[in-house]
Amino acid sequence: MTQPFHCPDFNMLLEHNNRDNITAGNNPATVLENTIDPSLEYIPRGLPFAGYESQNRHNQVPAPQTTDNHRPTAHEASRSMPAPPPVRNVPQSGNPRSQFLSGIPLHDYMFPQGGLINATVVDIIVIFPQWFRNPYILERFLNNGITANIQFVILDEYRHLGLTSVEQLERARDHLSDTYRKQMRKYLDSKWTKQTHRAPYGWNTQTMSIHDFKPESMVSGGPYEAPPSIPFKDLAIGLKKLPVGSDAGDLTRALDYAMQNYKLDEHGHPVDFVFPDDIHLILDAIGRTVVTAGNADVSIIIRYHNIIREHEAVRRKKLAEDRRQTADERRQQELAVEAANQSMNQDHEHQIPTQQSSLYGYGQMDWQVPQPAPQHYQSDGEYGGMSSTGMGFHPPRTYSQDAAAAVASRLTSYGTPQTTTSLPPIPSICVFSPSDDDTSQPPPQQSWQPQDPVAAQQQIEDWVAANKTFDLNGVPQCSMHPAMLLRECADRFAADDTSDIARAARWAVALGDSDVLEWTVGDAEMIVGLLDAAANGFEGFI
Structure with missing residues (x-):
């Protein structure tokens, strides 16, 4: 000592x-x-x-x-x-x-x-x-x-x-x-x-x-x-x-x-x-x-x-208090994460089209009011200041899409053919024309019932068919699940079926089994684009 x-x-x-x-x-x-x-x-x-x-x-x-x-x-x-x-x-x-x-x-x-x-x-x-x-x-x-x-x-x-x-x-x-x-x-x-x-x-x-x-x-x-x-x-x-x-x-x-x-x-x-x-x-x-x-x-x-x-x-009391405090802190963190997720969901809430009711002679049914077709103005490959790649909603890419991303990007070097669509006039039934004595107040809402319901329905179908944009990004191409393998659903289509999903399915069957990639229904759009590019002379991936 x-x-x-x-x-x-x-x-x-x-x-x-x-x-x-x-x-x-x-x-x-x-x-x-x-x-x-x-x-x-x-x-x-x-x-x-x-x-x-x-x-x-x-x-x-x-x-x-x-x-x-x-x-x-x-x-x-x-x-x-x-x-x-x-x-x-x-x-x-x-x-x-x-x-x-x-x-x-x-x-x-x-x-x-x-x-x-x-x-x-x-x-x-x-x-x-x-x-x-x-x-x-x-x-x-x-x-x-x-x-x-x-x-x-x-x-x-x-x-x-x-x-x-x-x-x-x-x-x-x-x-x-x-x-x-x-x-x-x-x-x-x-x-x-x-x-x-x-x-x-x-x-x-x-x-x-x-x-x-x-x-x-x-x-x-x-x-x-x-x-x-x-x-x-x-x-x-x-x-x-x-x-x-x-x-x-x-x-x-x-x-x-x-x-x-x-x-x-x-x-x-x-x-x-x-x-x-x-x-x-x-x-x-x-x-x-x-x-x-x-x-x-x-x-x-x-x-x-x-x-x-x-x-x-005293030790056990302190241990219990520490455990309770830890549990409270963990719960507070979980609540904070939940609140952040809810706030994020509110900021990115999807806009669902409103449904309006229309009375026909045979009862009440819900139908979506068609909107006027957008005006397309050609301006060096851009639409209203937005590039063509920004039009529409694109879902997240799958693994196979990421694998072919490099190949697909090379297609842009060949250019995109410009197309012009001639649209028929909008049916008069879908156009609102105010009266000559129009005031600042909108006209009162009145239920509308055409004289000829069959003719009116035919006009609507003609207008919708004429204004189809054929944008497959936001519209599902078939009732099949996007994760379903293309080669497993090929037998559902006739031999003369030229739809995109049928073409992609037949291509997947012809390609055979692969140890690297499995092509799914969600890849149909990309496969059709590559097939079209190959038809135009591209000798890359396909």
């Missing part, structure tokens, strides 16, 4: 201090002044204090040597955190799950004799993350209701886990769950499951002391070698903060004190407290934790369970 560690106010620790029984008459003022009790000031480094036999004293770090009489303050002594100790006996694997917590030392220590060490479940999970593998700790956690999710939340609250993605978080939780299952099946029952686990009858949920903790290697019957002692403050490496309130037990309070204070060696030089050798030394000086119901594992686990449930409710 490279940054100074922020700890709780030390006065919070004094509320648990039993000055009469625990400190053996030590003056608490000496603790607040960052000095150790005079009876401890001259304890030789490497020699055990009376009543606190250490099994790790042969590994204690030599006291630093100084060249002057300057004695640093407690703040100066603990300003820089030591480098992490080397990782020992940590299993490495290619499985991403097993990498979680792999960089944290096992801390497989045995505590020296000297009294109870009441550690909360948060104490153990945060300061000794690897201890949950131990059968002793494993049974305690599971019997008190721990889950992998609760343990992960506690770890994430107090430690830097280095997890940056949702996938890594899921793998970390899965690792905790897998480890519980693996260890319980190893030490208790080969068919153990979390769902069927029950605490044994008479289990004491208030038990918190770890003074008799035994490393896993000793429980499994293997050889045990005590690891070297370490500076007490090294236990804070990797922490975001120290546990506070009901989460804090003797381990947290001892670590907090060791980070803010120091002890003196035999030469009077300040040195760090050592773990685990000095834990009873510190607890006797500051007082041990007075256990309350809030410190019990069950209370802490229930509290974190409620926190998780509240956070999950």
